[in-house]
Amino acid sequence: MPSLDYSRAADLSERLEQRLVDSLESDVTTTRRAVLGSIGLAGSAALTGIGRADSEGEHGGGGGGSHGNFGAVGEYDNTTFDPHEFLYQFNTGRGEQENVPQAIYEEDGRTVREFEFTAVDTTVTIAPGIEFPAWAYNGQVPGPTIRAVEGDLIRVTFENLGRHAHTIHPHLRNLNPEMDGIPQNGPGVLDTGESFTYEWIAQPAGTHFYHCHSLPLKEHIHRGLYGTIVIDPDPERVAERPEEYCNYHASQITDELRADLVAEAKTRNHEYPENDAVNEMVIVMNSFDTNFDGGNEVYAANTRAFAYGVGRTDGEGNWQAGETKHPIQIDGQQRQRIYLANATEFDLVNSFHTHSQFFDYYDHGTTLTPTLQTVDTIMQCQAQRGIIELDYSTHDPGLYMFHAHQSEFAELGWMSFFEVV
Ligand SMILES: [Cu+2]
Secondary structure, three states, X not given: OOOOOHHHHHHXXXXXXXXXXXXXXXXXXXXXXXXXOHHHOOOOOOOOOOOOOOOOOOOOOOOOOOXXXXXXXXXXXXXXXXXXXXXOOEEOOOOOOOOOOEEEEEEOOEEEEEEEEEEEEEEEEEEOOEEEEEEEEOOEOOOOEEEEEOOOEEEEEEEEOXXXXXXXXXXXXXXXXXXXXXXXXXOOOEOOOOEEEEEEEOOOOEEEEEEXXXXXXXXXXXXXXXXXXEEEOOHHHXXXXXXXXXXXXXXXXXXXHHHHHHHHHHHHOOOOHHHHHEEEEEEEEEEEOOOOOOOOOEEEEOOOOOOOOOOOEOOOOOEOOOOOOOOEEEOOOOEEEEEEEEOOOOOOEEEEEEOOOOEEEEEOOOOOOOOEEEEOEEEEEOOXXXXXXXXXXXXXXXXXEEEOOOHHHHHOOOEEEEEEO
């Protein structure tokens, strides 16, 4: 890819990141409006930024000039949460993630996928040097991605080790109100030290959301207590009841359509080899109110501002060892599937836009035929989610941007790239 100028892309990412970090550090009352208009803020006397745990003063030279202070912001120090690893961490009960104790076994003829969740108070790094005081499931934001097959039993043993009362509320078709994870039902909220075992039937197939339902709701969510539940369709059930997975009446289902739906279901089900051919990723759009004024200062895909932006490289797709900020590298010949959820608080909607490519979208992921075809932008309300399927097989290798098309969200961290190789 000799014609591609990776360093120019890196420069731009760094300028945006510099502006964001400078603004967060320079004034505790920074609002996102101030960040966006912050030319004059760069390099101003640094007050203590809220939530800034590490103040090593790595900002030499007084912040960004017109070309930014390249390298001054740089890489993330904290590697306990890696947004690149998070993309591919699906917890199915088989021990995928060290900090998520899990097991898979049969019980009364049903597959049980069991997980141990713990709510803790912690800090998460949202931009280089900027830490946010979070409440988190198993210490990470977003919380661990749970993955099950339609009809399985998901058993979550939940212990609250945080200083506030929490719950886990799943967006699933849940027949037992005791398991709904709200203050009014079942165990209600769990105080510090309390625990409860939630049991949910994995239904319907789709991309779902879970979050704490304690009050005030907006605070418990925006602090970080949320994650996704991916429910894979069961191809055998799809063969029996295809009309439940598409926008067709049972009388309109032909043998051909049925076969197509079953084939699609196999590509979505992690227990079928057909699924191996698809590159699957989880992206949670989230945001952070660093000064607790009820508006967000930082936006991200999977928590870290610009984590999928362009860092320094040799220009041939080889990122240097230890780099924590780089594009999502994908094989152009492989089908790409993104399980996308919106966990943004305070703003009504978030969005996902791809450059130079159009995609199919499955709203809530509950259908096997697209609910939107050939679009390059979708929006999601709070807690809305869906599946995006992308194909770059006809594209030249190189950098393809994707970002929120609320342009201010993009400038405040929610801007990313695929690197097609
Ligand atoms: Cu909570």
